Amino acid sequence: MLPRRQRPPASGPWGPRPAVLLLAPLLLALQGVAAAPAGAGGPEDSPGLQDAEFPSGLLQQAARAALHFFNFRAGSPSALRVLAAVLEGRATVNPKKGCQVDLVFTTDHYNPEVGEEHLGKCSARVFFRNQKPRPAINVTCTRLIEKNKRQEEDYLLYKHMKQLKTPLDVISIPDSHGHIDPSLRPIWDLAFLGSSYVMWEKTTQFLHYYMAQISSVNQWKTSDDAIDFDYTVLLHEFSTQEIIPCRIHLVWYPGKPLKVNYHCQELQTPEEASGTEEGSAVAPTELNNF
């Protein structure tokens, strides 16, 4: 995600701006290491910049992927994080294999209603395999929320969700006007948690995602004490601008690792275009059981 801020940062009008990739030094050091310090200016003019292999905003790309992975692994809908700013980073590019990005970035609470303005800090190593999704990620973050508090919040969420009347009488979250009923907010957070897994797996050097809307809730069960949630989410893909429907099935219990299965609709070619107008999710024929 592009950095989201609730207040003007301390160091200058735009704070430590996310270090925009310096493409020229990268190109000059194809198999070396290029450093991109914080507050760096825009890319310099260089003929090599036309090369599609070096996308702008690589550091932010890496930060987003790292955060999706982190959120998924943390498995906590009350402790979701969003990118605040990239502090520093460098990329090592191997044109044959891919590129490795080492970076440090700050994070904010995902939920804008959470008042406290703590900035967590993360360091990550992200490896994008050429043209392939599912970047390999190693990420560690400082604690944003105290462990006990987080467990407490998760458990409260869980209890709230267990009390929701099924079947859930909702069509889309949020509605067309961006409204999410407060009682349904935990569903959104849980859905975002599941989507984080999907978004991580789909991210490449060139493609990144945001969760646009939950377009349907197919199933909401709480058997075996865990929350069993089957839903369809619309992901907004950059830079193609496509809306990708993904059917996601997750099982969640506070404190336990999240289990996720999903199937996303593929982009249609000109020949087999059908049903594009609705962008509706076609029920997939196979959905893995775990």
Next chain:
Amino acid sequence: MKWILFFGALIGLSVCGREKFFGDQVFRINVRNGDEISKLSQLVSSDNLKLNVWKSPSTFSRPVDVLVPSVSLQPVKSFLKSQGLEYSVTIKDLQALLDNEDEEMQHNEGQERSSNKFNYGAYHSLEAIYREMDSIAGDFPKLATRVKIGHSFEHRPMYVLKFSTTEGRRRRPAIWLNAGIHSREWISQATAIWTARKIASDYGKDPAITTILEKMDIFLLPVANPDGYVYTQTRNRLWRKTRSVNPGSRCIGVDPNRNWNASFAGQGASDNPCSEIYHGPHANSEVEVKSVVDFIQEHGNFKCFIDLHSYSQLLMYPYGYTVKKAPDADELDEVARCAAKALASLSGTTYQVGPTCTTVYPASGSSVDWAYDHGIKYAFTFELRDTGHYGFLLPANQIIPTAEETWLGLKTIMEHVRNNLY
């Protein structure tokens, strides 16, 4: 309220970083003779009391109004008593009075708006937006006119609001504000209609917009893609393109912001009709785009073109179709930075600034690049709130805050244009 006249001078001096006047009082002091005047002058001239005279003690038999800071109330009262000077407290708490006024003004503005039954803090249908445009033209007949510049693929009218302080046939230098070209970016249309009413209401009151309109005309197109907008309201909230038919394909629509004649079909667009960034069969194939192009070319004197989109919180300038630096990039960058700073000053919303290609991604056939390559130097793209949390589905309660902060950014750009006409 006659006090407004007094306030005007005081407030005008401290408009940036507004001073506060909690507990400060205004004393009306009767001076009956020269002796009393000199006593009062003594009081006023003492540095540490920090008195502020609103009406100076030059002639007698006229009361003198003095603003007394709360910290000086006791010593001043003692002095006046000891010198036998008659006085009354006309304002017991200046800050409270100012706050009340603010409230009243806002309430009135709200009433004004609600009496039109158009709630600016909500999303509206195409018909409602068109009606409101008509309403604005009706409320400000000397300034605003609703002009039809063409129609959409499905034959809906394309309306712009023209703001002009001249009735002459002379083509004044002009500014084009474009919104809603991508139909799902609802905050764009919503911001535009708010801005329309703001321009009209503030003319004659706000020096910035007044002087801008004294020199230039403003054309505002709140819904550049009417068919798409209706589709987002009725069938698919996340529809982006036009609704034109693509022969030989079941997929509908062309990306209207890849359809302009600026490196048409270049990098950052698709030749697949099913793609969200399909550029179309040829430049200006979309009647919505052609209508704007024809109008601007026929007019021939546009100096500024601003396109409102969402989301990402970015303020960008050409080029999108190449990484090559635009000849005016340095100036545009500076203007954009100032505008972003002004925007952020309201609620702290931060925007990133830069050329389109490297700030977001390569994009050919965009409106702003076309405008720039056609001699419209001040060409900017706004990507409004937010940065991905709600994305296109920005809650309605963020409309007015977004519009208000964006207005500051727009004004900054328009002021620069006004000061740098070429």
